[in-house]
Amino acid sequence: MSDPFQLDLTQRPRRLRRTASLRALVEETVLRPQNFIAPLFVVEGRGAPEAIASMPGVFRYNVADLVKECRALAKLGVPAVALFPKLESRLKNEEGTAALDEDSLILRTVRAVKKAVPEITVVADIALDPYTNHGHDGVLTPARDDVANDRTVGILVKMAVLHARAGVDLVAPSDMMDGRVGAIRRTLDSAGFTSTGIMAYSVKFASAYYGPFRDAVGSAKAAGTHLLGKQTYQLNPANRREAMIELALDDAEGADILMVKPAGPYLDIIREVRNATSKPVAAYQVSGEYAQLHAAAKLGWLDLARTRHESLLAIKRAGADMILTYFAKDMARILA
Numbered sequence: 001m002s003d004p005f006q007l008d009l010t011q012r013p014r015r016l017r018r019t020a021s022l023r024a025l026v027e028e029t030v031l032r033p034q035n036f037i038a039p040l041f042v043v044e045g046r047g048a049p050e051a052i053a054s055m056p057g058v059f060r061y062n063v064a065d066l067v068k069e070c071r072a073l074a075k076l077g078v079p080a081v082a083l084f085p086k087l088e089s090r091l092k093n094e095e096g097t098a099a100l101d102e103d104s105l106i107l108r109t110v111r112a113v114k115k116a117v118p119e120i121t122v123v124a125d126i127a128l129d130p131y132t133n134h135g136h137d138g139v140l141t142p143a144r145d146d147v148a149n150d151r152t153v154g155i156l157v158k159m160a161v162l163h164a165r166a167g168v169d170l171v172a173p174s175d176m177m178d179g180r181v182g183a184i185r186r187t188l189d190s191a192g193f194t195s196t197g198i199m200a201y202s203v204k205f206a207s208a209y210y211g212p213f214r215d216a217v218g219s220a221k222a223a224g225t226h227l228l229g230k231q232t233y234q235l236n237p238a239n240r241r242e243a244m245i246e247l248a249l250d251d252a253e254g255a256d257i258l259m260v261k262p263a264g265p266y267l268d269i270i271r272e273v274r275n276a277t278s279k280p281v282a283a284y285q286v287s288g289e290y291a292q293l294h295a296a297a298k299l300g301w302l303d304l305a306r307t308r309h310e311s312l313l314a315i316k317r318a319g320a321d322m323i324l325t326y327f328a329k330d331m332a333r334i335l336a
């Protein structure tokens, strides 16, 4: 006599979840240290690492300490770093002219990293926000009510050549100006940098999750008390079809790697991007995504290690080949 409660089921998906070894056998997505790109912040001088209040465990390093950090990351199997400078406010101005200084902090940092740790891939942002006193990614129109597209692109292409000359492997235009990927590709090629790649911030939303980053590079403070609105160039978080237009443009203009940013709140976009291109897809788990897990963990409301892992697994499962994340070093340590 069979159990009176036994259902007449052919399919019982729980069979494959019964033991740890069965679960391992059917696991579909695996995180590896080589999936991660570590964003790092650099400052001038020889001071101790500066803590960033809204990003626990993230520091602004001087050049020498940043090089050490790159060496440690390479040893842990993290293949790439994305470098961001924080400038002293006296170097910032309306036009962001320090971006074209041939001996700027970021260019000296790139050269130092490529010299000491040549095997690590160096990515650097191409945008003016660390350099402008208003915190925008480009220069303003005469009416000062918007960012001037074509004039900004004209500056960014020069910035890209300086970065290529300093030795970056990938320039990462993060500005969202129209036509910048194509213009950067053409300018790099005609300057002889045919091997310097472009990791394009193709699908970048006007997100509130960038708040802690803007503290880290000082672009929010540069903007004074005003909330820095970038809606005239970054995408409306409500728009999926428009995101796909941006993707198609950067793909056609010659981007080598296409990025979606932020990552966690935009998993549907990552999946759609994955299905629309055969090129590698990057996703940026941004500062606010990092900060919210830390904040909840500090209150004892979430388990940091487990939510960190799950958040990154979800981004990879959605279709990202590589993830920019402030958790890169922690994850590489754990996965080693």
Ligand code: PBG
Binding pocket: 125, 127, 129, 137, 174, 175, 209, 210, 211, 212, 213, 214, 219, 230, 285, 286, 287, 288
């Ligand atoms: C700026 C830039 C931003 C980030 C990377 N590059 C912020 C912005 O657009 O204001 C955000 C990264 C993060 O929040 O972690 N071009």
